[in-house]
Amino acid sequence: MKKVNVFGLNVPVKRVDRVGEDDDLGEYKDGEILISNKVSKKDFMTVLLHECFHAVSHRLGYRQAIDSGEEEIIADSFATFLVENFDIKAKRVK
Numbered sequence: 001m002k003k004v005n006v007f008g009l010n011v012p013v014k015r016v017d018r019v020g021e022d023d024d025l026g027e028y029k030d031g032e033i034l035i036s037n038k039v040s041k042k043d044f045m046t047v048l049l050h051e052c053f054h055a056v057s058h059r060l061g062y063r064q065a066i067d068s069g070e071e072e073i074i075a076d077s078f079a080t081f082l083v084e085n086f087d088i089k090a091k092r093v094k
């Protein structure tokens, strides 16, 4: 997967050696999703879905309605819920 479609906006997904100053697992920033190369294949989808939540939140303007701590909790819990209950695989984005 090279990008995700976030309500009509194509958001590139890039694997990188280091994410942000804190060497995080992933980040949504400046219209891109970055995922650390240290994320295992097993954890990749959870991290990707977490960052996709941030992209959706930004795109739809939730960021004005919920604070960043709440956004982290929702992103984490929903990504984990999805991965634990569904076999999720990426579609090809045109």
Ligand SMILES: [Zn+2]
Binding pocket: 050, 054, 072, 075
């Ligand atoms: Zn987050």
